[in-house]
Structures are given as C-alpha cells and as structure tokens.
Amino acid sequence: MSDSRSELTVALWRGAQQGRYETYKVPLRENQTVLDVVTFVQRHLDPTLSYRFACRVGMCGSCAMTVNGRPRWTCRTHVSRVAARGQLKIGPLENLPVIKDLATDMRPFFEKWQQAKGAFAPSRTRSDDFAPIRPDSPARMAADAAIECINCAICYAACDTVRWNSDYLGPAALNRAWTLVNDVRDGANSERLQAVAATGGCHACHSHQSCQELCPQQLNPTASIAGLKRRTTWAYLKGEI
Amino acid sequence: MNLRHLRHRESVLWIAALVHRLSGLALAVFLPVHFLTLGLAIRGEAPLESFLRWSDQPLVKFAESALVFLLMLHMLGGLRLLVIENLPWRDGQKEAATIAAGLSAAIAFFLLARML
Amino acid sequence: MNVRLYVWQRLTAAIMAPLVLAHIVVIFYATRKGLSAADILARTRGSFAWASFYGAFVVAAAIHATIGVRNVLTEWSPLEDRGAGMLAGVFGVLLFLLGARAVVAVVLP
Numbered sequence: 001m002s003d004s005r006s007e008l009t010v011a012l013w014r015g016a017q018q019g020r021y022e023t024y025k026v027p028l029r030e031n032q033t034v035l036d037v038v039t040f041v042q043r044h045l046d047p048t049l050s051y052r053f054a055c056r057v058g059m060c061g062s063c064a065m066t067v068n069g070r071p072r073w074t075c076r077t078h079v080s081r082v083a084a085r086g087q088l089k090i091g092p093l094e095n096l097p098v099i100k101d102l103a104t105d106m107r108p109f110f111e112k113w114q115q116a117k118g119a120f121a122p123s124r125t126r127s128d129d130f131a132p133i134r135p136d137s138p139a140r141m142a143a144d145a146a147i148e149c150i151n152c153a154i155c156y157a158a159c160d161t162v163r164w165n166s167d168y169l170g171p172a173a174l175n176r177a178w179t180l181v182n183d184v185r186d187g188a189n190s191e192r193l194q195a196v197a198a199t200g201g202c203h204a205c206h207s208h209q210s211c212q213e214l215c216p217q218q219l220n221p222t223a224s225i226a227g228l229k230r231r232t233t234w235a236y237l238k239g240e241i
Numbered sequence: 242m243n244l245r246h247l248r249h250r251e252s253v254l255w256i257a258a259l260v261h262r263l264s265g266l267a268l269a270v271f272l273p274v275h276f277l278t279l280g281l282a283i284r285g286e287a288p289l290e291s292f293l294r295w296s297d298q299p300l301v302k303f304a305e306s307a308l309v310f311l312l313m314l315h316m317l318g319g320l321r322l323l324v325i326e327n328l329p330w331r332d333g334q335k336e337a338a339t340i341a342a343g344l345s346a347a348i349a350f351f352l353l354a355r356m357l
Numbered sequence: 358m359n360v361r362l363y364v365w366q367r368l369t370a371a372i373m374a375p376l377v378l379a380h381i382v383v384i385f386y387a388t389r390k391g392l393s394a395a396d397i398l399a400r401t402r403g404s405f406a407w408a409s410f411y412g413a414f415v416v417a418a419a420i421h422a423t424i425g426v427r428n429v430l431t432e433w434s435p436l437e438d439r440g441a442g443m444l445a446g447v448f449g450v451l452l453f454l455l456g457a458r459a460v461v462a463v464v465l466p
Contacts, residue, residue: 233367
C-alpha cells in the first residue's frame with residue numbers, strides 16, 4: 001500500500017430498500033476479513049447496524065454481502081484482496097428485498113427453490129432395501145459435482161437474468177433440481193422437469209456464467225442448467241411434459 | 242433496465258452475452274430494411290440497380306462490413322451457446338468467446354478490404 | 358422463456374447456421390465479381406433452388422427473431438409476457454411478409 005494507511009474508509013448500506021451508504025473509519029489490521037470490519041463497526045462505532053453471520057469460517061454461507069460490487073462471503077474475503085485503496089463499499093446481497101442494512105429477506109430465494117421442486121421426494125420406505133448407487137455412475141457423478149451448495153445466494157445475487165426476469169428461478173434452485181434429476185432414488189422427476197421447463201425455468205438462463213465465476217464452492221450452475229435444458233428438451237420432444 | 246451496476250460486470254462472458262443480445266437487436270432492425278431493398282426488384286432491375294450503385298460508396302461499404310461483423314458475432318456466439326447446452330461441459334468459455342469475436346472481426350475486415 | 362419457445366429458438370438457430378455461412382459465401386462471391394442487379398437477378402429468377410434456400414432462411418429468421426425480441430422485451434422493457442409476445446409477434450409477421458416479398462421479388466421469373 002502506498003501511503004502506509006492505518007485505517008480503512010468503509011461505506012455501509014444503512015436503511016432498507018430505501019436508504020444510503022454511511023461512511024465509517026475502521027482500523028486497518030493484518031489478516032482482516034470484511035466480516036471483521038463489519039463486526040468492528042457494529043461493536044465499536046454503531047450498535048444499530050444489522051448484519052448476518054454464523055460460523056465465521058466459510059461453511060454456512062450466512063455472511064454473504066455485496067463487497068465493492070461483487071457478492072462474496074465476507075468471512076472468507078480478506079480486506080487486502082479487495083480494498084485496494086483502503087476503500088470498502090459493503091451492501092446487502094442484490095436481487096433480494098432488504099430487511100435492514102446488510103440483512104436481506106431470503107424468502108424469495110427459498111420459495112423459488114421449492115418452485116423448482118428442489119426437495120428430495122422418496123420412492124422407497126424404511127422397510128425397503130437401500131438403493132444401490134455406484135459413486136462412479138454418470139448420474140451420481142453429475143449429482144455430486146453440484147451437491148455442495150449451501151444456499152448462500154451469492155449466485156442468485158450475481159445473476160443478471162434474476163435481476164431482469166422476476167419469474168426466473170435462479171441458478172441455485174435449478175442447480176439443486178439438477179442434482180435431484182440425477183438422483184435415481186427420487187420419485188418426483190416428472191413434476192420437477194415440468195417445473196423447470198415452465199416460464200422462468202432453466203430455459204431463461206443466458207449462460208452469463210456469473211454464478212459459476214462467483215460461487216465460493218466452485219459449483220457450476222451454468223453446466224447444471226445446461227443439463228436441465230437437455231433433459232427437458234428431450235422430455236418435451238418425447239411428449240412427456 | 243438498470244445499468245447502475247454495470248461497472249462490476251467486467252467478465253468476458255457477460256460482455257459476450259451483451260454483444261450477442263445487441264447484435265441480435267441490430268440485425269432485427271436491419272432485416273426489414275434489407276428485405277425492403279431486395280423487394281425493389283419487384284419493380285424490375287432498375288430500382289435495385291440504382292440502389293446497388295448508391296451503395297458503392299465507402300461509407301456504405303463500411304456499414305455493410307459492420308453488418309457482416311454483427312451477423313458473424315451473433316452466429317458464433319450462438320454456436321458457443323449451442324455447444325454449452327448440447328455437449329458435455331467444457332471449460333475455456335472465455336477463450337472461445339474471444340476467438341469468436343476475433344474471427345468475426347477478421348472476416349468482416351477481409352470483406353471490407355475486398356470491397357473497397 | 359419456456360421449453361416450447363426454447364426448442365423453436367434453438368432449432369431455427371441450428372437450421373440457420375449453414376444458411377448464414379452460405380449467405381456469407383454468396384456475399385463474398387457477389388462482391389468479388391462486382392455483380393450488378395441484372396447479374397444477380399439473372400441467377401435468381403426462376404430458380405427453385407434460390408427460392409427454397411432464401412424461403413427457408415426467411416421463415417427461420419422470422420421465427421428466431423420473434424422469440425429473441427420477445428425475450429429482450431420481457432427482460433428489458435416494462436412489458437409483461439403477453440404484451441411482449443404480442444409485440445414480438447407483430448414484428449415477426451412483418452419480418453415474414455417483407456422477407457417473403459423480397460424472395461418473390463428476386464425469384465419470380
């Protein structure tokens with residue numbers, strides 16, 4: 001850093017859907033994450049600041065916010081990586097209603113998850129045998145490649161198609177639907193394909209790949225959605241949906 | 242359309258998607274004009290011939306090359322999407338998008354050079 | 358966008374890929390030869406082949422452009438699905454009519 005800075009200039013969103021950025025000065029430390037910065041403001045400068053976090057170690061996805069224009073896990077974003085000129089601009093995740101300050105209403109995100117039939121529907125009972133699934137079967141490998149989503153909504157916040165198309169189910173919901181489409185134990189595939197083939201489903205995706213670029217779990221919803229496009233097209237041409 | 246957040250859309254692939262959309266819109270605007278021009282022939286050779294003579298000027302030739310550029314961009318970008326959507330996933334999308342743009346520019350430039 | 362529109366959009370795109378390439382070749386050929394209107398029309402008039410080629414091109418382009426424009430309208434304009442579909446549909450019909458007229462203009466003997 002040029003002029004040996006001892007503090008950061010941090011703009012934080014205050015308010016709800018309407019509001020403004022307010023600026024705070026936060027001591028600059030080595031090994032400081034953006035979550036550390038937000039926490040410092042709330043503890044020492046302004047106790048009325050609202051924000052979410054839980055695990056602090058990149059496992060839960062609760063701390064996702066918009067940092068200098070990009071949605072990130074704030075607990076895993078080192079200040080040195082993003083605050084090039086000692087400036088930070090932190091806002092709530094985009095594409096979601098703002099409850100207060102840095103906390104968004106995640107309900108639309110999860111409602112679309114349900115709309116995409118992103119829940120497992122069992123086809124056996126506890127009295128039946130286990131379903132034998134080879135981990136190296138193509139379907140299981142496809143599901144495993146996409147299964148580690150922790151619903152942090154970074155992809156949803158990054159997606160411009162979500163921004164432009166209020167019907168669009170979004171990358172996370174569709175990515176989860178893809179894992180279930182590949183789960184041979186699941187019994188709701190017909191309904192699921194219908195759900196993701198409807199308006200706002202997988203076909204609305206333009207493959208911008210913002211989701212894939214920004215997913216902290218290195219998932220690739222674009223690829224999952226492409227898989228759904230193939231599956232639904234095939235089902236449509238066969239008259240199944 | 243909200244462009245407030247455009248400043249952090251630096252990704253090659255986002256730009257590629259925007260180029261694909263804008264080129265499609267430009268072609269959609271151009272096509273009726275193109276059809277009307279060709280339709281001049283309905284009244285015989287002379288109206289079409291006089292249009293072709295008018296279009297001989299360098300500025301029009303440049304515009305025609307630009308249209309070929311937009312057509313190639315739109316098609317190559319679209320082919321990249323068809324590959325993503327119908328073939329197993331392959332990385333290197335940014336490279337593919339850049340190559341598509343370069344190839345389109347080369348073809349349009351080649352055409353312009355021949356016409357001038 | 359749903360699966361039905363998607364299939365028509367991608368199908369017409371795939372159909373047009375070789376048509377576009379052929380069209381570019383035609384453009385290069387015509388400009389190299391410096392063809393006049395008379396030269397061009399002498400080749401196209403009464404030609405079933407050119408009629409089929411450009412006829413198919415016009416139909417595919419009209420369908421493809423309609424769905425594309427509809428998508429852009431639903432995402433970038435205040436119009437809802439129905440309004441966007443209607444406006445795009447009007448545009449598509451216009452494109453088809455003008456295109457068919459253009460094909461007739463150069464193909465009719």
